[in-house]
Amino acid sequence: ETGVTQTPRHLVMGMTNKKSLKCEQHLGHNAMYWYKQSAKKPLELMFVYNFKEQTENNSVPSRFSPECPNSSHLFLHLHTLQPEDSALYLCASRQGGGNEQFFGPGTRLTVL
């Protein structure tokens, strides 16, 4: 695998379910990001991790819980989501010292 991978690519869940999104980067980067992309809105930054430490939480509701066990892996744990949380969730990584971010293919999430 190369670049940034995300699984699953598609997820349908009910409001009472618990699920997790996974991101893995094979680029040797040390910063990882979660973004939410909804129709007609700019990409919304959710969380930032640098060297496994969370450095930014952009006022995200607690029903989204990130986890970064190491610099290559990032998870987003989901529970009791709302239909308005349906969106494309994108993971990205960046090498420290640079500004360029490299994105995964995203997980299309639908909350029923």
Add this chain to the structure above:
Amino acid sequence: TQLLEQSPQFLSIQEGENLTVYCNSSSVFSSLQWYRQEPGEGPVLLVTVVTGGEVKKLKRLTFQFGDARKDSSLHITAAQPGDTGLYLCAGANYGGSQGNLIFGKGTKLSVKP
């Protein structure tokens, strides 16, 4: 709050036509990136511009960074159906968190054969 305004929001053209997409802000950015995103996929980095007035070319795509580092443009010559997608500009700011980007809403381009 820093914002990046992209225009036009939607663009539908015929194959072979030229087009320009704009990305404007009142803020100064240390660098600016352009991405293309196809449906169901993540954004793919096309180019990064760093120096005010810089022009970069990528085959039929020409990117320019404004002299004041507040705006940028993307010009496509002789558009092809394969150019179809969502074009996003993203700025890295001096004063904010290092490495974090501000994204525009994007320009959705459709090139018809």
